[in-house]
Amino acid sequence: MIPLFPLGTTLFPGGLLPLKVFEPRYLTMTRQAFQSGEPFGIVALKTGSETVKPEGREELHAMGVMAHIEEFEEFNPALFLIRVRGGERFHIESAERQKNGLWLADVKTVSPDPEVDVPQELESSAKQLGALIRSLQEHGVAEKDMPFATPYRLDDCAWVSNRWSEMLPLEAAQKQTLLGQTHPRVRLDLVAEILEGMNISVDFPHQ
Numbered sequence: 001m002i003p004l005f006p007l008g009t010t011l012f013p014g015g016l017l018p019l020k021v022f023e024p025r026y027l028t029m030t031r032q033a034f035q036s037g038e039p040f041g042i043v044a045l046k047t048g049s050e051t052v053k054p055e056g057r058e059e060l061h062a063m064g065v066m067a068h069i070e071e072f073e074e075f076n077p078a079l080f081l082i083r084v085r086g087g088e089r090f091h092i093e094s095a096e097r098q099k100n101g102l103w104l105a106d107v108k109t110v111s112p113d114p115e116v117d118v119p120q121e122l123e124s125s126a127k128q129l130g131a132l133i134r135s136l137q138e139h140g141v142a143e144k145d146m147p148f149a150t151p152y153r154l155d156d157c158a159w160v161s162n163r164w165s166e167m168l169p170l171e172a173a174q175k176q177t178l179l180g181q182t183h184p185r186v187r188l189d190l191v192a193e194i195l196e197g198m199n200i201s202v203d204f205p206h207q
Helices: 024-036 120-138 157-167 172-180 184-198
Strands: 002-007 016-021 040-047 059-076 079-097 103-109
Touching: 002 024, 002 059, 016 024, 024 040, 024 059, 024 079, 040 079, 040 172, 059 103, 059 172, 120 157, 120 184, 157 172, 157 184, 172 184
Parallel strands: 002 040
Antiparallel strands: 002 103, 016 079, 040 059, 059 079, 079 103
């Protein structure tokens, strides 16, 4: 069984996610994960709150992503600042909530996306993402503060579709649909349709 960290957002393979950890149920869990080098699971909430509420009830989506801690800072004994990188996807086969509020789950990992070159008809999605990266660099964002981990694989359907999937302002159910796509070309097709429908711009004001 693995511990789960339910959130109101969706982590994708290869993605970076900063977290503030302050609840007792997660302080011990994340410290142990960092010390052991073992991942924990991040899964999106269907219903419920990220923080424990007496009247609250958490319902989890069925698919999540393994989270590997890359940065760990103990700001004080009751606050950790961490950054995780997404690993393998998994399906939850069974899950139970412990008395302290921590979820434990039996999971089945999903095979990694195959490497698929971005086809010519979808190159605009990769070019837009590349323009976003350049804009951040030109505005002085250091590599360690970039929202994407290197290498920037702008020729790979999985990498491009995953980065857009985590950034786009979509409902959790829509992100789960993208996360659950077993072929990255199909995921990128869906992302391209969303980008076209939203008329996404990559121009950023000077800061």
